[in-house]
Amino acid sequence: MSVFRYDHRSQKNYISPAGGDRTSDISSSKFFFDVRATSAALVFVLLVFIVNPSWVSGKEDDQPIDSNPKSPVASWHIQADDISFDKDTEQYIGKGNVSITRNGTKLTADFVRFDQKTRKVFAIGNVTMTAGEDTLTGNRLEMDLEAETGTIYDGSVFFKKNHYYIKGEKIKKVGKKTYTAQKASITTCDGDNPVWKLTGRNAKVTLQGYGTITNAVMWTKNIPVFYSPLMVFPVKLQRQSGLLTPQFTLSDRKGAEYTQPFFWAINESSDATFYLDHMELRGEKMGLEYRYILSDRSKGTLMFDFLDDKKVDDGTGDSSSKWGFEDDRFLRPNHDRYWFRSKHDQVLPFDFTAKLDLDIVSDQDYLHEFRIGYTGFERTRDYFEQNFGRGIDDYDDTTRLNRLNFERRWEKSSLNTDFLWYDDVIHRTLTPEKPNKTLQRLPFIGFDVSKNQLFDTPFYFEMDSGYNHFYREEGLRGHRIDLHPRFSLPFSVKTYFTLEPSVGLRETVYQIDEFEDRNTEKDKIQNREIYDTNVNLSTEIYNIFSIKGKGIDKVKHSIRPQVSYSFIPEKDQDDLPRFDGLDRIGKRNILSYSIINTFTSRTPEPTEKEDGTTDYSYNEFLRLELSQSYDINEANDKDKAEKKPFSDIKADLDFELTKFLYFEADTIWSPYESDLLSSRVELNLSDKRGDKLFL
Numbered sequence: 001m002s003v004f005r006y007d008h009r010s011q012k013n014y015i016s017p018a019g020g021d022r023t024s025d026i027s028s029s030k031f032f033f034d035v036r037a038t039s040a041a042l043v044f045v046l047l048v049f050i051v052n053p054s055w056v057s058g059k060e061d062d063q064p065i066d067s068n069p070k071s072p073v074a075s076w077h078i079q080a081d082d083i084s085f086d087k088d089t090e091q092y093i094g095k096g097n098v099s100i101t102r103n104g105t106k107l108t109a110d111f112v113r114f115d116q117k118t119r120k121v122f123a124i125g126n127v128t129m130t131a132g133e134d135t136l137t138g139n140r141l142e143m144d145l146e147a148e149t150g151t152i153y154d155g156s157v158f159f160k161k162n163h164y165y166i167k168g169e170k171i172k173k174v175g176k177k178t179y180t181a182q183k184a185s186i187t188t189c190d191g192d193n194p195v196w197k198l199t200g201r202n203a204k205v206t207l208q209g210y211g212t213i214t215n216a217v218m219w220t221k222n223i224p225v226f227y228s229p230l231m232v233f234p235v236k237l238q239r240q241s242g243l244l245t246p247q248f249t250l251s252d253r254k255g256a257e258y259t260q261p262f263f264w265a266i267n268e269s270s271d272a273t274f275y276l277d278h279m280e281l282r283g284e285k286m287g288l289e290y291r292y293i294l295s296d297r298s299k300g301t302l303m304f305d306f307l308d309d310k311k312v313d314d315g316t317g318d319s320s321s322k323w324g325f326e327d328d329r330f331l332r333p334n335h336d337r338y339w340f341r342s343k344h345d346q347v348l349p350f351d352f353t354a355k356l357d358l359d360i361v362s363d364q365d366y367l368h369e370f371r372i373g374y375t376g377f378e379r380t381r382d383y384f385e386q387n388f389g390r391g392i393d394d395y396d397d398t399t400r401l402n403r404l405n406f407e408r409r410w411e412k413s414s415l416n417t418d419f420l421w422y423d424d425v426i427h428r429t430l431t432p433e434k435p436n437k438t439l440q441r442l443p444f445i446g447f448d449v450s451k452n453q454l455f456d457t458p459f460y461f462e463m464d465s466g467y468n469h470f471y472r473e474e475g476l477r478g479h480r481i482d483l484h485p486r487f488s489l490p491f492s493v494k495t496y497f498t499l500e501p502s503v504g505l506r507e508t509v510y511q512i513d514e515f516e517d518r519n520t521e522k523d524k525i526q527n528r529e530i531y532d533t534n535v536n537l538s539t540e541i542y543n544i545f546s547i548k549g550k551g552i553d554k555v556k557h558s559i560r561p562q563v564s565y566s567f568i569p570e571k572d573q574d575d576l577p578r579f580d581g582l583d584r585i586g587k588r589n590i591l592s593y594s595i596i597n598t599f600t601s602r603t604p605e606p607t608e609k610e611d612g613t614t615d616y617s618y619n620e621f622l623r624l625e626l627s628q629s630y631d632i633n634e635a636n637d638k639d640k641a642e643k644k645p646f647s648d649i650k651a652d653l654d655f656e657l658t659k660f661l662y663f664e665a666d667t668i669w670s671p672y673e674s675d676l677l678s679s680r681v682e683l684n685l686s687d688k689r690g691d692k693l694f695l
Contacts, residue, residue, distance in 0.1 A: 076102045076145070078114065090116040098123070105131045109141070119146035127152070133160035138171070149173050159207070163188045164235070166205055177207040184213060186233075195660040195685055196220055198231070211235045220685065221661070239265040244273070247374060253323070255280025259374050269293045275305070275375055283310045287375040297353070300344035301387065305375050307337045313365065325368050327396075330426055337362045339370070341380060343388045352408045359392055359400040364425050367395035398425045399438065412452045418444040435474035439579060444468050451488070460488045470579045478512040478524075478577060497539040504532045506585075510577055522575070530571050530585060538562040554602040563593045587633060594627035621656040628671075646671050660686045 081096030091113055094100075098112040100121065110125030123141040130136075138155020149172075156167040157179060165188065168181030184203035187194045200213035216231035217224050244261040251257065259277045266272060275287030285307040293299045313324035313332040324332060344356040361367060367377045377395045385391045393400050404419040420441040427436055444466060451462040463485040471477055488502035508528040515522060542558040568588035576583055599622040605615040628649045635645035648668045655663040667679040 076100055076114070078112070080112070092116065105129070107141075118144070120144050127155070134158060135160070143173075148176060162236075165189075166203070168203070175206075177209070179205045181205070186211070186213070189660060193221060195658060198233070200231070205235050207235055208240060209235060221657075239263070239271060241265045249373075253369070254282050261374055277307075277373070277375065281311065283308055285375075289375075295347060297347045298345060299387075300342065300346075300356075301383070302340075302342035302358075303375070303380060304340045305338060305370075309335050309337050325365055328364060328368070330364055330430060332363050332365045334363055334429065337366055339366055339375075341384075341392060343384055343390070345388065348406070350408070352406055355388075355390075355403070355405040355407070357390070357392075357401065357403040359402060360423060361400060361425055363429055364398045371395055399423065400425060413447065413449045416444075416446040416448075418446075420444060437472050437475045439475075440471045441468055442471050454487070458489060458491070460490065462486050462488075468579070475514075476512070476516045476577055476579065477514045478510060478579075480511075480579065480583075481509045482582060483507045497537060500536045502534045502536075504534075506530050506532070508576075508582075512577055515577075526576055528571070528573060528576060530568070532566070532568045532588070534564060534566050536562065536564045551603045552601045553604055556598075556600045556602070558596075558598045558600070560596040560598070561594075562596065563591070566590050566592070589632040590629050591632060592627065592629040594625055597624040598622065619656070623652075623654045625652045626650070627652075644672055648677060662686075 078092055078094055078098070078100050080094030080098040082094070084093045085091070086093075094112045094114070096110065098107075098109050100107040100112060100114060107121065107123060107127075107129045109123035109127045111123065113122045115121070121141070121143050123143075125139070127139065127141045128135065128137050129141065129143075135158045136152055136155065137158075138152035140153040141150065141155075143150025151173075152171045154169060155171055156165055157171060158165050165186065166179055166181055167185040167187075169183040171179060171181045173179055181203045183199075183201065185197050185199045186203065186205070187197035189195045189197070197219050198213060199217050199219065201215040203211060203213040205211035211233050213231050213233075214229065216228045218226035241264050242262070244263050246261070247257075247259040249257045257277065257279045259275060262274045262276075264272045264274070270290070270292040272291070273287075273289040275285075275289075277285035277287060279285065285305055287303070287305040289301065289303045291299075291301045311319070311323040312335060313319050315331050320331070338360075339362065340358065340360045342356070342358040344354075346354040346356075348354055371377045373379070381391045400423045402421040402423060406417040408415045418441065420443075422438050422440060424436060424438040427434070427438065446464075446466040448465070449461070449463040451460050453459075454461045463483070465483045466481075468480045468482075470480065484504055484506045486502055486504040488500055490498060490500040492498045506529065510526045512522070512524045512526070538560060540558055540560045542556055545555045545557070546553065547555055566588055568585060570587040571585065573584055578584065598620055600618055600620045603617045603619070605617065626649065629647040631645045631647070634640065634643055637643065648670050651667050651669075653663075653665045657663060662684040663682070664684075665679070665681045668677045669675070670677050
């Protein structure tokens, strides 16, 4: 196949046979051609030049269309099923599968007219323009490629880095970073029906700046949830150093309070935020947050706040009522107040991971005082839970956990080593001269085996085990090894029900370094053996529905009734040391029952496997569980006047409406009070970019 190309800058023709390119100058009238080309094709090409020398046409062409050969900027290239060039108007016209490219920018459409002199382009039909990772699509495009301004009709602009969409009936690019849109829609979610979107009559968006939208409506799926005649919102696709939105509050304890954060984008893998918190009655509180990422799974954050407080709770006058807290019987005489907290995740060799949690506060009142705000307890807790998957002790807990953890996971087992230091804030700040009796675990080593088949037998095995070294400055100290293997024998009676009896054996060994009473004559090595049994009985009723959903072809509805019985005998453990709750295991004789409803969808994968079969993905999108238990021991207790063997009835609901919209609720009802004791409803919204909203 021969391809004809024309370079308007050099006035050269190219005829490209299968073996490679050959070149010649028009003035020399020399042409090189594929000997396999027919003479009729050569005559046709010559006639085009003779009859109409102002037009050049080609099929599947790839032509440089830059009229300035000395320009250091790369040329634009055009390809199409049919290309025409008019010398008089200096315009290229491409029809059918048109593509115009330069470096990382590409425009495709069904029809394109390109003005070589003005660098303006007009495109119609299936218009798509990509620049790097950003994409512009629509039905019609008018653009000045040199000025990088133009208009797209019935289109959208997508910025991949932060997964940001701007859609509209008419979108104009009026500057390097500024867009306007009529009948606009803005979102960070994919699809025609996103989890959330912001719509309005007219929008103006400046990247790395702010956007405005008139007659703004905030939508959750197809439900409008908020309206404003004018809305202003940030449009930050990249991190930038600068001042962030301040906070202003007014209270009796702090007076007028103004907090100004400053964000510092240090580099691609770290940043920091500085806080100046001016409190009229308390002084200036300084804050710092430093965030860093070392690799995909290694990262950390540290936060520190300091305040030279003008007010103290020293018990004089009305200081306790003004600057203390009613539920706190301890004074707070210190002026220097601070809170340091940090979390770090680290990947180690041999598939080990490490986690470090630090939480050190100046006094027992600090987290009461600063629960909300940019550097407050609630924001810190939420940030750690969202970014590290673990939170911090509650604001009213005066013993704060500091932890170093090493973990190694295998397919069916895991090894954990914890160094746990509990910081008793009240002892450290108010009675440091007294011995610290806070119990520390230095270290705890746990080895757990998940449930798996025991060789080729019908039995299954699982185990929890742990070693603790309990340390305190004064009081009971020692070591404890606890082993708790469990053996089970699950079996099914045809398809009617499944029965699983199991028995657990617990062996606990103590070595005491120091008793509470140093003069005690108890043995320093003690042990305990105890067993427990469980029986689980369940069945399942289900139906599978064929549906014509978007991607989903079947839905399975399952109803699973379940009854379980648990028994632990009574055991005298009074002579054993008592470090924590594991040292006293109470008797148990409980019958529990529940019914679980689940809905699971099946979605075919888009591509078939080599053998012609199809893979499927499954998603349990709805789960409703009702449960209650009956305490047989309490029912048989003759010494108890008022017996309440039935537990509260609990209902749990988890509903994943979409991948980015999740609903969960739980409620507890008392059968004796015939009243609702508690209920909780939570709606979680998220998007691909990682933005989350909790309601």
